Amino acid sequence: MTIVQDNARFDFIVVGKGTAGNVFAGRLAENPNARILVVEAGVENAKDLEAIRVPSNAMDLRDSEYDWSFKATMVKRDDYERIEKPNTGGKVLGGNLSLNSFTWAPGSKVTFDMWEDVIYHDDTNAYSPELKKICQKGPIPIAHSKLIPEMQPFRGLLTKAWNSAGHPVTENIFDGTMPSLTHSVNTIYKGRRSGSFLYVADKPNVTILPQVHPRNLIIDVADKTCRDVTVILSSGQELNLFAAREVIVSEGVFETPRLLMLRGIGPSAELKKHGIPVINDSPHVGQHLLDYPCVYFVLRLKNGFGMDDYVLQKGTPYKNQAIKTYQNNYSGSLGSGFLEMVGFLRIDKYLEKDPLFRQAKACKDNKDLFCPYGQPHFKLDFVCLFGRAFQWYYPTPSKGNYITVMVDLQRCPAAS
């Protein structure tokens, strides 16, 4: 158990230990003289939790003790009403990456090129041939998903169907040309989930203070610098912690702007509305949040094409064998995220049928409004079992085989 005293001093304090926080802390810790404190609301021992490390457990993490269990806003209009939707967020060392769906994909090269004018972007490094080595020696090892023999019938039919629709199939998404069905690269390595918690494992100069919430950022109004953080422990005790160099806030997409705005960093009009004294009028904090629209389809398959009886259904001979195999050397179906193939798809021919789309396109130099330079319109995840993390209305069936197809819009209309 980590013990940090009141008034303890560090060089850096990282608030929130998700993907961003761990990478910051891990990089800062490369300097052996730097002392880094990380504070996190969730538990610390993600690396040792089978619930997190066994890839096939991913479907069970929604609404578990490691989930913030956010709810999306209820939509209630005259013409449409939707009940609240669970919105998973990792509350554990590693944040969302400890709970997420494993897919690792680089961005489209053309999108980076579009940003070239506004941010630094070095094409050669973004798409270096080095990417093809897929970081197996990096701090968070990733790999092409292991193609498990039990999934061959499913893989075979999927590939045939994709080909028959005239779309390409490739192993290579490393050159930035995305549209294709590809053998996915996952944050799974040798049968274990790779999380950003690995980045800070065994780093003697990183101190992790789990299960605490930051209560306040103490900001020197004169030089607008934050060097102190007050945190509140689960016992209710408060600790003041000091950073000689910097405080880095990385609490994720909802909590980071909330903490900053409560402390007076944000759009001044918004802060004044709530009586918060403005320390830094920063117009973009807490703004520009975009929905990432996804639609999930869960469909029945012929028996023999799904993995439900290996993973979700209790006491089947397949499941018993799968457990034994995994216990032996983390291999077999339980070491899989079941996301072997990911499709990146353009749907130009359907869009072109819509007169509104054609009209809007004509006003935009005849360029596709959503993905003007050939980026995929959609990402399709093909998971060959009943996706109970995505299908919360129905209990998991006790028999039968299923497929879950997750369709994600890749570039939101508002961004386009």
Ligand SMILES: Cc1cc2nc3c(=O)[nH]c(=O)nc-3n(C[C@H](O)[C@H](O)[C@H](O)COP(=O)(O)OP(=O)(O)OC[C@H]3O[C@@H](n4cnc5c(N)ncnc54)[C@H](O)[C@@H]3O)c2cc1C
């Ligand atoms: C279900 C799901 C599936 C996903 N699948 C994929 C995928 O397949 N591929 C992909 O690339 N991306 C995926 N993502 C997105 C990706 O995981 C996130 O974009 C990424 O992890 C965000 O990193 P972050 O550091 O910004 O935030 P987070 O990972 O959310 O980290 C924030 C951290 O701050 C902590 N924190 C928050 N509030 C407080 C507080 N008040 N006090 C202390 N600590 C706090 C949290 O507990 C958390 O550890 C998925 C996300 C989800 C939720």
